[in-house]
Amino acid sequence: MTGLLARIGAATLALLAGIGRMVIFVAETLSHLVRPPFYAREFGHAVMSVGWQSLPVVGLTAFFTGGALALQIYSGGARFSAEALVPQIVAVGMVRELGPVLVGLMIAARVTSSIAAEIATMKVTEQLDALVTLSTNPMKYLTLPRVLAALLTVPVLVAVGDVIGIFGGYLVGIYRLDFNPANYITNTVDFLEAHDVISSLVKGGAFGLIAALTGCYYGMQSDRGAQGVGRATKTAVVVAAVLILAANFLLTEAFFSE
Amino acid sequence: MIRLTDVHKSFGSNHVLRGLDLEVGRGESMVVIGGSGTGKSVILKCILGLLTLDGGRIEIDGAHVRRAGREAMLARFGMLFQGAALFDSLPVWQNVAFRLLRGELKRPRAEARDIAVGKLRRVGLGPEVADRYPAELSGGMQKRVGLARAIAAEPDIIFFDEPTTGLDPIMAGVINDLIREIVTEMGATAVTITHDMTSVRAIADRVAMLHRGKIRWVGPAAEIDGADDPYLTQFVHGRAEGPIETLR
Numbered sequence: 001m002t003g004l005l006a007r008i009g010a011a012t013l014a015l016l017a018g019i020g021r022m023v024i025f026v027a028e029t030l031s032h033l034v035r036p037p038f039y040a041r042e043f044g045h046a047v048m049s050v051g052w053q054s055l056p057v058v059g060l061t062a063f064f065t066g067g068a069l070a071l072q073i074y075s076g077g078a079r080f081s082a083e084a085l086v087p088q089i090v091a092v093g094m095v096r097e098l099g100p101v102l103v104g105l106m107i108a109a110r111v112t113s114s115i116a117a118e119i120a121t122m123k124v125t126e127q128l129d130a131l132v133t134l135s136t137n138p139m140k141y142l143t144l145p146r147v148l149a150a151l152l153t154v155p156v157l158v159a160v161g162d163v164i165g166i167f168g169g170y171l172v173g174i175y176r177l178d179f180n181p182a183n184y185i186t187n188t189v190d191f192l193e194a195h196d197v198i199s200s201l202v203k204g205g206a207f208g209l210i211a212a213l214t215g216c217y218y219g220m221q222s223d224r225g226a227q228g229v230g231r232a233t234k235t236a237v238v239v240a241a242v243l244i245l246a247a248n249f250l251l252t253e254a255f256f257s258e
Numbered sequence: 259m260i261r262l263t264d265v266h267k268s269f270g271s272n273h274v275l276r277g278l279d280l281e282v283g284r285g286e287s288m289v290v291i292g293g294s295g296t297g298k299s300v301i302l303k304c305i306l307g308l309l310t311l312d313g314g315r316i317e318i319d320g321a322h323v324r325r326a327g328r329e330a331m332l333a334r335f336g337m338l339f340q341g342a343a344l345f346d347s348l349p350v351w352q353n354v355a356f357r358l359l360r361g362e363l364k365r366p367r368a369e370a371r372d373i374a375v376g377k378l379r380r381v382g383l384g385p386e387v388a389d390r391y392p393a394e395l396s397g398g399m400q401k402r403v404g405l406a407r408a409i410a411a412e413p414d415i416i417f418f419d420e421p422t423t424g425l426d427p428i429m430a431g432v433i434n435d436l437i438r439e440i441v442t443e444m445g446a447t448a449v450t451i452t453h454d455m456t457s458v459r460a461i462a463d464r465v466a467m468l469h470r471g472k473i474r475w476v477g478p479a480a481e482i483d484g485a486d487d488p489y490l491t492q493f494v495h496g497r498a499e500g501p502i503e504t505l506r
Contacts (some may be wrong), residue, residue, distance in 0.1 A: 037361060045347075122345075129308050130343035134357050134407075135332045 025217050032137070032144045042145040050111050050146065050212070051153030055160065057110060061102050062094070062161035066168030069093055074177050086177065087187035090169035095196045096256070099162040101248050104207030107154055108240040112215040115146055116236035119219025120229040128220070143216040147209065154208025155201040162200055199255040206251060207244045214240040259284050260305065260415070260447065265314035267300055274300050276471030277314070282464075284319075287441055287448040289458050289479070291493065292468035293502065298451040299340070301468070302417050305449070306335065318415070333362065336408035336446075340420040342400040344392035350403050351388035354378060357411045377406040381436055398429035405433070409440055416441060418450040422457050434460035455494060458482070467493060469502070 070090050077083045119142060122128050131138045166188060173179040218236035222228045260282040267275040274297035282288040292298050303309040305316055307328040316323040323331060344353045354374035358365045365373070375385045381402040392400055401421065408416055421437060422430035438461045441448045450461060458465055462479035467490050475490045482494050492500030 039360065125341055126339045126343040127345055129303070129306075130337070130339055130345070132308055133306055133332060133335060133337040135329055135361050136356075 021221075022217055025220075026213055028139055029143050029147055029213065029216070032140045033148070035140075037140070039141055039145055042141060043148060046145040046149035047153055049114070050107070050149045050208075051157060054107060054110055054153075054157055057106050058103050058157050058161045059164050061106055062099060062165035063168040065098055065102055066090060066094055066165030066170075067172040069098065069165070070169035070172040070177065074173075083177075086169070086173055086179065087184045088191040090173075091166055091188040091192050092196060094165035094169070095162045095192060095200045097248075097252070099165055100158050100200050100203035100207060101245070102165075103154065103158045103161045103204065104211065104244040104248070105241055107150070107157070107208065107211045108214075108237055108244055111150065112211045112240040113233050113237050115212060115215030116219040116222075117229060117233045119216060120222030120232040123220065123222050124224050124229060138220070143213075143220075146216060147212040150208035150212035151205055152208075154211070155204035158200055158204030158207075159197075162197075195255070199251065202255075203248060203251050206247050210243045210247060211240050214243065259317075259319060260449065261315075261317045262301070262305070263315045263317075265301075265304060265316065266312040267297070267304060267309060268312055274471055275304070275314075278468070278472055280466055280473055280476070282447060282449055284447055285445050287438075287450070287461055287463045288466060289450045289452060289462035289464075290466045290468055291453055291455075291458060293493070294453065296468050297471060298453075298468055299419055302337075302419055302449065302451055306332070306337065306417070333411070334414050336411065336413035336416040338401070338404045338408045338416070338418045338421055340423055342392070342397075342404035344400055344403055344407070346392055349389050349391055350378070350383075350395070351375065353392065353403060354406045354410050356407060363411055373410060374406070377410050378403070380409070380440070381406045382432070397424055398426075398432070401425065401429075401433055402436070405436060405440070409444065412444065413446065414444075415447045415449075416444075418448065418452075418461075420452055420454075421450065422452065422454050427456075430454065430456065431460070437461050453493075455496075 070086050073086045073089045073093075074083050077085055077089075119128075122142075128138050131141060170181075170184055170188070173184050174181050215236050218232045218239070222232035260280075262278055262280045265275050265278040266273070278301065280288075280290075280301070290298050290301060300309060304311055305323065307323060318331060318334070321331075344350075345356070348356070351371050351374040352359065354377050355370040357363050358370040358373060359367065371388070375388050378385070378387060383399065383402055383406070387395070387399065387403075392403065395403065405421075418437060421433050425433060434457050437448070437450070441461070448461070450457070452458060458479065464477065465479050465482050466476040467474045467487075469489055475485060475487045477485065482490065485491065488501050491497075492502050
């Protein structure tokens with residue numbers, strides 16, 4: 001019994017210590033936002049890597065999801081004679097939920113993993129120590145540009161994903177479900193509200209922040225050796241995905257609860 | 259002068275440095291020897307401020323090395339890492355000129371590149387290497403690039419962590435000669451960590467032997483073969499039998 005309590009206590013302390021380290025990491029990263037020097041070149045590279053290079057995977061994911069969503073809504077709606085609501089529900093579903101969440105999860109898979117693996121490898125090969133000896137703060141040089149790039153580009157990716165997802169639903173609606181093109185577009189545009197779009201972009205920013213911070217944090221915390229790099233990468237992706245889904249729930253509650 | 263006084267450093271229950279005292283004179287080339295895992299690299303990381311001391315004091319020219327003033331102190335240092343620690347994402351010249359492209363020592367890009375090419379030439383690498391990436395270089399070339407990076411900003415204190423590890427004997431000899439020449443012509447203070455006795459003989463003015471977290475022996479390099487310390491003798495001659503415990 002005592003052993004069990006000791007294990008629970010140790011696990012709780014470890015969890016709290018981990019949360020504490022992460023909070024300090026986030027605070028330190030954000031504090032660099034207002035303290036020069038700023039590394040514009042590294043920020044530019046991060047924008048290309050996080051934003052531009054994620055476009056294909058985000059576009060494809062959103063496109064197929066939008067198409068599948070249209071088919072599902074049409075099929076499910078037929079039970080209630082609600083087939084005509086396909087444009088509206090695809091639009092709301094993509095913009096409010098599926099767009100941000102899918103983009104967030106794709107960013108966790110693509111960007112969090114790559115950031116964590118890169119920084120963890122830099123740590124085990126002493127490149128982080130080398131940065132320090134070259135009078136360069138790794139938080140400022142590695143973490144801040146990536147976090148800032150994710151914060152600014154993921155909302156754009158979400159917006160692009162929303163549009164492509166709706167377009168996927170539109171193509172299925174027009175060519176598979178025989179909707180009138182003009183009506184489909186009118187119903188989509190008329191039904192969406194500014195509130196929906198704003199929530200989508202805010203979620204994108206929050207998910208980008210989570211994805212980049214988690215990748216940087218676990219990369220910097222990596223243990224030595226190839227196994228350490230692998231573990232850091234895996235943990236970063238899992239934690240980022242879970243935090244993105246949890247944040248999505250909280251933001252949905254904040255934006256849409258009556 | 260670098261002075262370490264009663265320096266303690268532990269990792270969990272592993273007490274690596276246990277009251278270490280060491281002095282390195284200005285312009286001197288000090289080599290610290292000792293078995294694998296005895297904490298030689300920890301000494302360098304403590305001086306550089308990469309590790310926080312558990313106890314003791316480190317001074318550079320009389321100034322206490324603290325985390326707060328570390329930035330200014332680091333500008334005086336150059337460091338060659340064991341695995342070179344070159345930045346994979348940057349071409350060779352940007353690795354060498356890293357310090358000259360940002361921060362207080364920032365120069366115009368073209369000037370920084372010229373300096374980098376000059377330093378590469380100094381370590382025996384031609385300008386054709388400048389635009390390659392570290393992954394395209396051999397281990398010996400990477401070490402040379404690391405050396406060029408360490409001296410690019412003309413530091414007055416240079417640290418070398420296992421400079422010849424992983425190199426063939428000829429390349430190790432080349433690196434040793436380069437270190438000796440460069441340290442002498444720059445008039446820099448050098449601290450080298452190694453267990454390669456060929457390196458010790460090639461580059462050391464004085465030698466310090468680390469054993470069980472303390473400096474066991476310190477003296478001129480010329481005296482290591484004739485010293486009467488049984489620990490040093492066993493290490494220098496690479497004998498399995500002796501007071502230093504070895505795992506078999």
